[in-house]
Amino acid sequence: MVIGAGSVGLLDGDGEMDMRNITLTEVTVIGTYIYTAVDVRGAVAMLHSDALGPLTWSDERPLADGQAAFTDLLEGRYAAAKIVLWS
Secondary structure, eight states: OOOTTTSSSOOOOOOOHHHHHHHTTOOOOOOOEEHHHHHHHHHHHHHHTTTOOOOEHHHHHHHEGGGHHHHHTTTTOOOSEEEEEOO
């Protein structure tokens, strides 16, 4: 997570979007530009209160097991979409 200048998650623009194609095909793009620290605190509070229901698509592992967790995901040895690392 990147936190700075009152915003969270804004990274370098490495991706590319074909804006010409989006315009010509009249694609509707919906989203937000950036999250604030307040948004992140609210999301974390929802996670801790179980407001989102069961999160069977995720798992938790200690930070020390982070490399193994990413390797498991990359090599298809684990079915979860996300692994949360904690210290």
